[in-house]
Amino acid sequence: MTIDPILLSVYARTFRSITDEMSISMQQTTRSPILCEAKDYVTGLYDAEGRMLEQTENLPILAFSLAPVCKYIRSYFGDDIHPGDVIFHNDVFSFGNQNNDVAVYRPIFFEDELVAWTAVKGHQADIGGAVAGGYNPNAIEVWQEALRIPPVKIYERGKLRKDVWDLIFANIRFDIVQHDMKAEIGACRVGERRMLSLLQKYGRASFEAHKEALFEATQRMMESEIAAIPDGSYQGEGRVYYDGRHAGSIFTIRVSITVDGKRIKFDYSDTDPQTNGFVNGTFTSSASATILTLLQMVNPDIPHNEGMVAPIEIVIPEGTILNAAYPKATTFGNHLCPPNAEAIQRALAPVMPDRVTAGWNNLLCSLTTGIDPQKQEKYVDIGFMGLKGGSGALRGTDGYDHIGMIDASGGVLDQDYEMFEQQTPHRLIRHEYLTDSAGPGQWRGGLGVETMFEIGSDDTQVVIFGDGDFEPAFGLFGGGNGMLNFIRLTYPDGRVVTPRNKDLLAGVPRGTHYHQQAGGGGGYGDPKLRSRAKLKEEVRDGLISAAAATKLYGA
């Protein structure tokens, strides 16, 4: 079959529009705010063998687990895959990235043959285990965190397996999860419909040939990006503070990156061993972190398919904190992305000074739940607006203010202030850029924010998870560090409580003053070289204090 170079472009554009359409379907039909507001899901299209054709990655940290799981499902069921099957999966010990990220896979048959898969993976509001919502700082094994779903057929040849459905949802707390899993199935059907009409139009042979050509074209793009990095071996480190169980514990992620012509290898063999807590990564969550960090250093328009990942090799030995061995707890694993990214940035900065950013602000997040006394209704609020700090600066570009953790890179939004006050009993006092929070530099880091609200419910539960309160986002090439994170509660009786970065506070009273600081990103280059015109504006605008302008920027 000869390749029609024009049709190739049409295929590439159409694959993208299919996964985008699946994504819109998810946003509009899901009900849990972490899905429809924060868009914590990925939609994807894979070939018969499970190779990535295209993905819409709203939250990149989930993204690079879908293809490995697809390949696993393919081999797990072997010949026993039929039209109308729908398969669920979340198991972190068979390439899942996080227990709460539950995926749906749907095989696509054309002329009686398996030709492709659509898949959707989203963060579900609950997945069983000891603690609602899944973040259980006391977990040491997977069973305390979640219900494991190694691949299971929930539909077989188009027929719902009601008994299996009921078994799964008998182990999950909230009904909303059933709705949201139906939404995932629906989005897979949306993708399947489009894929079938594409196949009808051009035929199987054309699809197969052009798909391979697309992989090759994309691989060439990625290879030329890698070839531009000087050959050699580069090392970097990032640290994780506190595993939720052992006070003062610190873990180091160590990466050795080898660039050899058109290939790049990330070797994490020297990374610290796993912990006996829930602060452990899974292979695919850690690999996703690696890939998304690399993707920010190359042409942002490279299509996301198998060809893009082909030149990348990732080695993470089992038993390290980035790849916990069965049956360790791993719920916090997605949030090891910031220190992992930091290790890579530190390693590559000397050889890619035009592409690598300074450090990004790390995530520190809170989740408040209670009863709204006016409405007598339960509320749950994820503190998106409070957690979003600044990104690291890059040569020629300041960091992005209030963007949030690198795992989402600006894909997760603040609650609207007025909706926040409708949906919780809290009263927002302050949400503004934080003066001097950005790491100084010729190009400064992105600004962090300060958030204050008054808690409006009695007996409130505040769950805290994250990091960034010990070590700030690092500066590069003479740029300074960003500010640290913190969360601090002042109770009505005047008592001040500073929770640990993985913590659960129960019985927080109404009238408590919640105060959070999300730090800025690291700066790049000598602050004394910063544009004086910009600096003047920033001092005028109160983003940089006059004192800092004099002391750090030499104004």
Place this chain on the structure above:
Amino acid sequence: MGLKIGIDVGGTFTDFIVAGHGLDTPIHKVLSTPHDPSVAVLTGLQEIAQILQPQADFGQFIGAVDTIVHGTTVTTNATLTRTGARSALLTTKGLRDALEMRRGIRERQYDNRYTNVTPLVPRYLRQGIGGRLDRNGAEIEPLDLDDIRAAVALCKEEKVEAVSICFMNAFANPVHERTAAEFVRRELPEAFLTVSTDLLPSIRFYERVSTTALNSYVGPKLNRYLDQLVNRLRAAGFRGVLLIMQSNGGVISPQLAREKAALTLLSGPAGGPAAGLYFARALNTDRCITTDMGGTSFEASVAIGSPVTVNDGEIARHKIALPMLDIHTIGAGGGSLGWLDEGGLLRVGPQSAGADPGPACYGKGGTLPTTTDANLVLGYLDPEYFAGGRMQLNVEAARRAIADHIARPMGLSVEEAAAGMYRIACNNMAQGVREVTIKRGFDPREFVYVAGGGAGPMHSCLICNELEIPLQVVPPSASVLCAFGMLLSELQHDFVRTFVTRLDALDWARLADLLGEMRLEGDRMLEEERVAVVQRRYRVRFDCRYVKQYHEVSFEVPAQAIEARDRQAVASAFHVEHNRLYGYSLEAEGAPIEVINVRLQAIGAIERPTYALERHSGGDARHALKGRRTVYLPESASFQPAAVYDGHRLRCGNRIEGPAVIETVTTAVFVSGSFDCLMDGHRSLTLYRKGREDLVESCLERERVPA
């Protein structure tokens, strides 16, 4: 009825269309004058007067014009080019950065060089004001007048032209905003003032503050422009009514547009959807997809009975929460450039060669290949008959540009490369149509495709093939579609009140109060615009969601349901719309519904021009045949000879078999091998899929009536 003129000021051309001049509907184009767009408006009017009434003087002509409807890009351009007013924002203390933060979004996640938008108001002019209302509008903390005094002093010192006021929870109680506004009006009488609850009293702080700041940003500039325009028109002798096109597809008096300048942010393309609907109705349908392909962009929108609107629009990454037509724009036009990406894949757009140097074939120094160059190579354009022969196209320059930049690097012939550019441009546009159809829950196959814009009808067959749309219409005024739509637009004013309540606990008396309040405001405006009471209509919409959902669905509530206080009827209207949009409803589960906003639209009917239908003169089109030339046929990916017709000589009822090219002065229509074509009584070219005569039965009907 005297003359009525629609004027659409675009980036390159200012389009005119005249109604009321006998049977004919003259169209005219002049080059735009961006420094003062009213210059081109006057020039065009003078030229039209010359053409239509060469004997009369201009004063006489313009004195006989009843109505001018005007679409303007003044506010759009001020926003896109960042040349709006120096303005200040008075907002709730502690929350002054919401405008700049935009809820913390970065639209391109992997692109670390993608920077945030420069805010419409710099931070030092965003002043925090003490005073606080709770979520129900009750005062927690009184308004701090000292803070307002200080802010006003700063405004004076900094010589701001415009001031915005937007306070937290003001949607529930505007009292603090009103007090602050009084103070500002007294102290800064010259400043343009926008109060958030006057413009948009609905919940969602970021959307409201952004819309308010946009209004202040563009207000002074629109006011100056309207002054110039009104003065020029008056000086020329115009005594009729001037109406301004709004983003919602309705028109508004200049007096009201002055205060609510943000209503005109997408005024330019807003005439298109109504025009598309007009021509679609000739085919007995009120469902159409209207497209408009110009020099740099392609716009697509949907109408079902009336054009579809959204309440969450955006301009240059700033939110506008005022209702506006759902028009999706992509960078695909005649000037879009073809290029190869790093992986060697062919792409077309969004970059454009613009008007200068323009496509290579214009011979104005352009060397990069554009869609127009490809169309020329493919035979859709006649180098001798571009713009009716007013401009000679250079085929060699087009071929060279395509050879150098596409064909040679890809190892293709020039023809293959041009065909590739054409197919990719069409694919991009088809994806653009998906944005307003499939992604909004509509099946494009159930719609008539209206191909507007000078370049549109050369691409519509392939787009319709891609989307499996069987029926297209190319209106006679395709090249000035928006201006035509302006002639049809009615006066239209939108109001909103946030009213958060469970539907099952809805307080009907309170609802009646809110609707009454909005209706009163609407009547006041229509009164000012001198619309008689019998000419007024009102439409009510609710924004609702299932309890615990985050996104509302906006839907029309029938008047009877409100009169009869029929909760069930409201609920079922919501379920139906939710099901249409998202493919499911929770009616069976009995999920509780929550109301967030109620909306009222006050409409003032205006007299629409009437057009006589041309009489049927038989199927034979041979009298219009100009000749044959070789064109590219996408269905067989080959070059074949095709008939070329003179569109001006075609008559109602004439039928043409595809493949064919139909040329007029302002556009060329390519009828591909999958379609046949029939001219209807409006002189629209109706393209229907081969074998589907049933789709144009309404036109064929007349065929049987003896002439």
